[in-house]
Amino acid sequence: MLRNSIRVLLQVEKNVHTRQNSNIAFIGLGQMGARMVNNLIKNGEKPKVYDVVPEAAKSLKGAIPCSSLEEVVDGSKIVITMLPNGKIVKDTILGEQGILKRVAKNSLVLDCSTIGPQVAQEVFNAAQESNVRFLDAPVSGGVVGAQAGTLCFMVGGAKKDCDEVEPILLHMGKKVLHCGKPGAGQITKLCNNLILGVTMIGTAEAMNLGVKLGIDPKLLTDVVNISTGRSWSSDTYNPVPGVMENVPSANNYEGGFSVELIAKDLGLAGDAALGINAPIPLAAMSHQLFRTMITYGLAKKDFSVIYKYLEGAKVQ
Amino acid sequence: MLRNSIRVLLQVEKNVHTRQNSNIAFIGLGQMGARMVNNLIKNGEKPKVYDVVPEAAKSLKGAIPCSSLEEVVDGSKIVITMLPNGKIVKDTILGEQGILKRVAKNSLVLDCSTIGPQVAQEVFNAAQESNVRFLDAPVSGGVVGAQAGTLCFMVGGAKKDCDEVEPILLHMGKKVLHCGKPGAGQITKLCNNLILGVTMIGTAEAMNLGVKLGIDPKLLTDVVNISTGRSWSSDTYNPVPGVMENVPSANNYEGGFSVELIAKDLGLAGDAALGINAPIPLAAMSHQLFRTMITYGLAKKDFSVIYKYLEGAKVQ
Amino acid sequence: MLRNSIRVLLQVEKNVHTRQNSNIAFIGLGQMGARMVNNLIKNGEKPKVYDVVPEAAKSLKGAIPCSSLEEVVDGSKIVITMLPNGKIVKDTILGEQGILKRVAKNSLVLDCSTIGPQVAQEVFNAAQESNVRFLDAPVSGGVVGAQAGTLCFMVGGAKKDCDEVEPILLHMGKKVLHCGKPGAGQITKLCNNLILGVTMIGTAEAMNLGVKLGIDPKLLTDVVNISTGRSWSSDTYNPVPGVMENVPSANNYEGGFSVELIAKDLGLAGDAALGINAPIPLAAMSHQLFRTMITYGLAKKDFSVIYKYLEGAKVQ
Amino acid sequence: MLRNSIRVLLQVEKNVHTRQNSNIAFIGLGQMGARMVNNLIKNGEKPKVYDVVPEAAKSLKGAIPCSSLEEVVDGSKIVITMLPNGKIVKDTILGEQGILKRVAKNSLVLDCSTIGPQVAQEVFNAAQESNVRFLDAPVSGGVVGAQAGTLCFMVGGAKKDCDEVEPILLHMGKKVLHCGKPGAGQITKLCNNLILGVTMIGTAEAMNLGVKLGIDPKLLTDVVNISTGRSWSSDTYNPVPGVMENVPSANNYEGGFSVELIAKDLGLAGDAALGINAPIPLAAMSHQLFRTMITYGLAKKDFSVIYKYLEGAKVQ
Structure with a gap:
């Protein structure tokens, strides 16, 4: 008391x-x-x-x-x-x-x-x-x-x-x-996230290709992670279910960094690039892919769900 | 003796x-x-x-x-x-x-x-x-x-x-x-190099964008390398001249992995993807970019020369 | 007599x-x-x-x-x-x-x-x-x-x-x-169909954009058809249901020229382009889009179904 | 006086x-x-x-x-x-x-x-x-x-x-x-020009491919113009020098509709698409291509100069 x-x-x-x-x-x-x-x-x-x-x-x-x-x-x-x-x-x-x-x-x-x-x-x-x-x-x-x-x-x-x-x-x-x-913080963040969006899609393309051709995704990840394809998207945030624990791909792509947020950042990067005529072909295409995924109902899922999108699989 | x-x-x-x-x-x-x-x-x-x-x-x-x-x-x-x-x-x-x-x-x-x-x-x-x-x-x-x-x-x-x-x-x-x-070695290599080609271009896009907007490329590299944009292309083989030593970008893009070889590998990846209908949108676009660069006389340069290509600069 | x-x-x-x-x-x-x-x-x-x-x-x-x-x-x-x-x-x-x-x-x-x-x-x-x-x-x-x-x-x-x-x-x-x-017949056909695939997607992108922004698709078609956007895809084979009769879009995209056939032709065009290093960026991206649509179960539909795909709609 | x-x-x-x-x-x-x-x-x-x-x-x-x-x-x-x-x-x-x-x-x-x-x-x-x-x-x-x-x-x-x-x-x-x-005039114009930009590039890709493979550009144009690849870009404003008179391609791509203006319109179309999540993959890629061409000094040339750009040719 x-x-x-x-x-x-x-x-x-x-x-x-x-x-x-x-x-x-x-x-x-x-x-x-x-x-x-x-x-x-x-x-x-x-x-x-x-x-x-x-x-x-x-x-x-x-x-x-x-x-x-x-x-x-x-x-x-x-x-x-x-x-x-x-x-x-x-x-x-x-x-x-x-x-x-x-x-x-x-x-x-x-x-x-x-x-x-x-x-x-x-x-x-x-x-x-x-x-x-x-x-x-x-x-x-x-x-x-x-x-x-x-x-x-x-x-x-x-x-x-x-x-x-x-x-x-x-x-x-x-x-x-x-x-x-002033603005440099924004530029730096957008540049990082531009790379992130592109690299994640590239990684998902390769993993989907390899898996469909019969390669074990864990083995493929292991090889990539000691090779020139290594990135945060492969070694820390792998998009293939079952390869890593405690990442969105292990949890039906819940949580994490949503498709609509990476799309937003790629849109801002596109605006920033527009003013100075800096070509960003892969980022522009990545932007389109994430926006198409929004149209397909995946706005709130983690952006690594691109793996499932490329696979042609339904995600609930 | x-x-x-x-x-x-x-x-x-x-x-x-x-x-x-x-x-x-x-x-x-x-x-x-x-x-x-x-x-x-x-x-x-x-x-x-x-x-x-x-x-x-x-x-x-x-x-x-x-x-x-x-x-x-x-x-x-x-x-x-x-x-x-x-x-x-x-x-x-x-x-x-x-x-x-x-x-x-x-x-x-x-x-x-x-x-x-x-x-x-x-x-x-x-x-x-x-x-x-x-x-x-x-x-x-x-x-x-x-x-x-x-x-x-x-x-x-x-x-x-x-x-x-x-x-x-x-x-x-x-x-x-x-x-x-049989064939799994080839598949694994192509998957790795697919990621490599895409990630390098994405990295070059972001570095060119950041530099044109006034960010120091070393600082931008440092941030990316401790962030989610990190990859072999940024932390080991950076495409921006002056950021790293002993990489092709430090040597006028001589040596290294040529544009025509990454284009060849992306072409093989495309063939492999075709048979099983695996979409590889960014790899396909990367393939086109490297091929356009060949048309512009860059076939023998290291593939990180994509940075200069995006910059609009002449490379000799 | x-x-x-x-x-x-x-x-x-x-x-x-x-x-x-x-x-x-x-x-x-x-x-x-x-x-x-x-x-x-x-x-x-x-x-x-x-x-x-x-x-x-x-x-x-x-x-x-x-x-x-x-x-x-x-x-x-x-x-x-x-x-x-x-x-x-x-x-x-x-x-x-x-x-x-x-x-x-x-x-x-x-x-x-x-x-x-x-x-x-x-x-x-x-x-x-x-x-x-x-x-x-x-x-x-x-x-x-x-x-x-x-x-x-x-x-x-x-x-x-x-x-x-x-x-x-x-x-x-x-x-x-x-x-x-010899081969010139093949080349000519592939060149025509390359344009066809690209133009149809571009037309579908614009029609979907206009309709979502509130423009009547028939009116938009009429304007395009007397303007610089005019093409066979808009004036003869319009992809928007309700704009024309007797085309696949009027019949749930049955009949016509299937997604898998245009994808095949774009693949052949890609092979032909590869040998001579001719860049075909939009055709390559179109190829990828049609292949993604195959993954989504649209292989047998007429290729103008790209309109529905961009719309995010289910097609049965 | x-x-x-x-x-x-x-x-x-x-x-x-x-x-x-x-x-x-x-x-x-x-x-x-x-x-x-x-x-x-x-x-x-x-x-x-x-x-x-x-x-x-x-x-x-x-x-x-x-x-x-x-x-x-x-x-x-x-x-x-x-x-x-x-x-x-x-x-x-x-x-x-x-x-x-x-x-x-x-x-x-x-x-x-x-x-x-x-x-x-x-x-x-x-x-x-x-x-x-x-x-x-x-x-x-x-x-x-x-x-x-x-x-x-x-x-x-x-x-x-x-x-x-x-x-x-x-x-x-x-x-x-x-x-x-209000705004419908703008939307309609952007939709038309979106198709225009995409179709012109697709036409230029095919013409460059065909010519490099040995087909006469006039013959190829004639075939396309009676086929499904027909468009304003092929039948009225052909991008290949020598095919038509009184078009910019006949005059070193002077006059006409400049690369920087089509790039501007595609940028506006992209902004319009962004708000409503309408995917425009080919338009986005076309935007990037025209912007890359600006970087290569072609801003003031007619946009059909994409043909020369794909060819890898110098344009003065």
């Missing part, structure tokens, strides 16, 4: 203390955001949090739920956003009721969404005009990395701003890479 | 011994074959050798040059072939003056050429009818691996035949992988 | 004459061959006919059924073949019991199958060595054209041989085009 | 008179716009004209040159725009000094630029809020059609607005097609 009382008292004090000092706002509490916030909390932060779905904020134990953009931003020195796409990022940061209208001068807004370099640069420019610092910091690692706190942040913007925020980012991830000027 | 004399005597005796007992014939002494023979010799073998170009056989110190197929095969228990394509393999093994007509019953013919599974199976069947054992054993590692004796042999055919010949293969390489039934 | 009587008499005499002298052999009585033979008969010929399925020959009223290659070829001056693929053509013409072994010197063998230029040239060379004349004469027009006698013959080989056989071909078709040297 | 005075007086009066009655404003006097204005004048109109390059307006005899957007729009009931891209259209119509700010209520703004459906709909909505009527009316026919007054207008928006403006459009073209709701 006494013990409980003490615990409650301590908790109250801690909350009061943190509330006074909390200067991190986190906006966007979906699959990724909620997990990232949980890791901030585990590492001693007490962020103010907000989502357009009010329940999302209230369900995060240890955070300070806010019911409006205005409330979450008020008094925060660091505002982190994790949102579905560039349009929502622009509405949230640049809109008439947006963050830039509310946040204190010289605050740091850090966006972890994947939105492409053009939008990131547009937001950076608007922030600069408002005397607000901005970093684009998209992540790799997906829901699994967000849960485990092992995300990799690819950061574009001022190096010193990146250095300043690095300790907080390391509460949620294991790597912070400064990639260059 | 005594020591030298003894060494010479031993050497003489060894040569005599080997000459009497030499039972390895090696046919096809091009870029690959000559280097493979040298490694056989270094490891104490004294193979009989033959090539349609007579000088090729005579220039190999330590081998027994022969001037005809008949001569090289005569008395050999193991016949190794390393030839440019399936047509020449068929002519050499199945032809009217071919190996099967000359070789002793129960001999072992091992073909290291890349010829596709259909031709390999055809040769296997013909060999079987002649009571000759046959293995398809294409290699990975290229000219560099042939020189260093670090090739990887992918073997299709009877496991016991593969085991029997393994010690000899390990004189020329570091790995012998039994992949399955 | 007199005139009519004379005409009848002449007709009778012609029939009698032809019957006695029938010197046409026709081999291969499938969907195409049987219809072609019927048109020969309608036009007064009395061909000897043979198929590996004996019933096929017996069911053709007005023809002389034969039960072996030997029998059908015996005494024939003109041998027409219409077979499924190059392998069967080679077996039938070049095989140990094949046509070249049986046919009289200076006879004319005319192959209407689609087999690619390499095989056609191979057969031509073998025929020449046997002092037999050979023409490759693949057709366009499909089953509908075979039925109606409106086929177009694309002929490779000696011009005078083409002229000689033209009257007979015009019994089965409406056009005979001499395209050049 | 007297003569000059009279001329000046007459000129003044004429200007006053026309200024009072002219109610067509034309904005954008580039390659297309200037020619369209000339046809308006030839047919009795006296439009007020404006371009950001002042000389462009002054050089058009019979038009009323204006030196600002404000001046050209003032008093006009119909405002026609012909501009390079969607961004400029938005700046010109929606900008702070833009047309919607200046034009009288119930005026009709008609945009002939190719800008994609999304931008067209955005502009339509803004116009509606300003009580201004808007039509998207992109054209086909190119510079040649603009010169000859044979353009085809594809119109999206209210049918009655389309009917009202049709007589004026027929001064500049020969066809006015009402395609549907």
Whole structure:
């Protein structure tokens, strides 16, 4: 009884203390955001949090739920956003009721969404005009990395701003890479994911071909993994059911990195390539393949389901 | 002095011994074959050798040059072939003056050429009818691996035949992988190289995109190599000049694995896929890209020159 | 009256004459061959006919059924073949019991199958060595054209041989085009069908895009047909159900030119392109798309079913 | 002297008179716009004209040159725009000094630029809020059609607005097609040009393949044009030099429809497809090919230069 009382008292004090000092706002509490916030909390932060779905904020134990953009931003020195796409990022940061209208001068807004370099640069420019610092910091690692706190942040913007925020980012991830000027984080992420999408399809094509010609997929994987065909798609995230455990292909392609998300990233890469006339023939074709798969009802499956698609198999 | 004399005597005796007992014939002494023979010799073998170009056989110190197929095969228990394509393999093994007509019953013919599974199976069947054992054993590692004796042999055919010949293969390489039934070595190699061709192009697309958008290629490589875009093409054989040393991109794309050879392998993969209706969309597009590059005079360059091709740059 | 009587008499005499002298052999009585033979008969010929399925020959009223290659070829001056693929053509013409072994010197063998230029040239060379004349004469027009006698013959080989056989071909078709040297008929057909496959897919992509964006498909077709997007695929064989009558899209994609046949032709075009390093990027991608559709159970549907495939719709 | 005075007086009066009655404003006097204005004048109109390059307006005899957007729009009931891209259209119509700010209520703004459906709909909505009527009316026919007054207008928006403006459009073209709701003109044009880009490349692939295999290009064209491969690209705008006169391929690919414009349209088609997940695999690949050609210095050449690109030939 006494013990409980003490615990409650301590908790109250801690909350009061943190509330006074909390200067991190986190906006966007979906699959990724909620997990990232949980890791901030585990590492001693007490962020103010907000989502357009009010329940999302209230369900995060240890955070300070806010019911409006205005409330979450008020008094925060660091505002982190994790949102579905560039349009929502622009509405949230640049809109008439947006963050830039509310946040204190010289605050740091850090966006972890994947939105492409053009939008990131547009937001950076608007922030600069408002005397607000901005970093684009998209992540790799997906829901699994967000849960485990092992995300990799690819950061574009001022190096010193990146250095300043690095300790907080390391509460949620294991790597912070400064990639260059504003937008560079976005570019780096899209380049990586472009390779990822292409390589996964190439790997799936070869595995399907080999298996249909009678080669054991485990043996084929073993050979590829010590040969020039080796990649993350073959040695860490193999698309053939039965070759590896604890990957989406072992679990009917549930979880992981969805077809619609890789399609989104390849679309953003295509936009980025368009402006500078950089040919991306295989990425363009990969984009089309993933979009065709969406048409065939596979939007929510892990993108390694391309193996099943090439096989001509029904996936439920 | 005594020591030298003894060494010479031993050497003489060894040569005599080997000459009497030499039972390895090696046919096809091009870029690959000559280097493979040298490694056989270094490891104490004294193979009989033959090539349609007579000088090729005579220039190999330590081998027994022969001037005809008949001569090289005569008395050999193991016949190794390393030839440019399936047509020449068929002519050499199945032809009217071919190996099967000359070789002793129960001999072992091992073909290291890349010829596709259909031709390999055809040769296997013909060999079987002649009571000759046959293995398809294409290699990975290229000219560099042939020189260093670090090739990887992918073997299709009877496991016991593969085991029997393994010690000899390990004189020329570091790995012998039994992949399955006749043709399985070919299938495995083509599957690996299919992934290789696709992944290299995807990597080059992303690197060109990133560089044109202002990202440092070394930094981009570093990020990719610890991320999901990682592959042999990015971490071992990077296509961007200046990122790595001792790779073709550091040497104006000289040496290495030529555009025409990856195009050949993708063509064979396409043939293999055709028979069983396995879709290979990215491999087919990669095949077209490499073929277009041949049209643009890049046939002999290393295949990582795709980076320069996408860049729109002239390569001399 | 007199005139009519004379005409009848002449007709009778012609029939009698032809019957006695029938010197046409026709081999291969499938969907195409049987219809072609019927048109020969309608036009007064009395061909000897043979198929590996004996019933096929017996069911053709007005023809002389034969039960072996030997029998059908015996005494024939003109041998027409219409077979499924190059392998069967080679077996039938070049095989140990094949046509070249049986046919009289200076006879004319005319192959209407689609087999690619390499095989056609191979057969031509073998025929020449046997002092037999050979023409490759693949057709366009499909089953509908075979039925109606409106086929177009694309002929490779000696011009005078083409002229000689033209009257007979015009019994089965409406056009005979001499395209050049041996194999030229095959090349011409493959080039046409390459364009056809690509154009149909492009048309289907645009129609699906327009319809999904709310444009009426008939209106869109009308605009395209008076604009630069006009083609046979839009103005004669539109792939969208409801736009035209009497085309496969109006009949659940039954009949017409099957997915597996266009895939076969694109494969042959790919083989032909390979030898001379001609890039065919869209044809290669089209080939892959049609092959993927085969994997999805659409092999027997008309190739305009690509519209439904892109739509993501189930086709039964 | 007297003569000059009279001329000046007459000129003044004429200007006053026309200024009072002219109610067509034309904005954008580039390659297309200037020619369209000339046809308006030839047919009795006296439009007020404006371009950001002042000389462009002054050089058009019979038009009323204006030196600002404000001046050209003032008093006009119909405002026609012909501009390079969607961004400029938005700046010109929606900008702070833009047309919607200046034009009288119930005026009709008609945009002939190719800008994609999304931008067209955005502009339509803004116009509606300003009580201004808007039509998207992109054209086909190119510079040649603009010169000859044979353009085809594809119109999206209210049918009655389309009917009202049709007589004026027929001064500049020969066809006015009402395609549907706002944006429908854009969609229709992009669908047509998607087919055009794909079909031209397919035709060029086949022609290059056939020619390299020894077929005469005129003969091949003749066969295709009576067969299923027939299209505008083969029968009206053949890409092979020497087959037709008065087409860009007969004139070193000068004039016509440039590579960068078809690439632009395919990019807009890709954007339109993205929103609704319509797969456009061949259009995406065609887009990549044309963009690669831009990288190789062919941006300003007619798009049929794809034939030369596939051939591997240098084009100056």
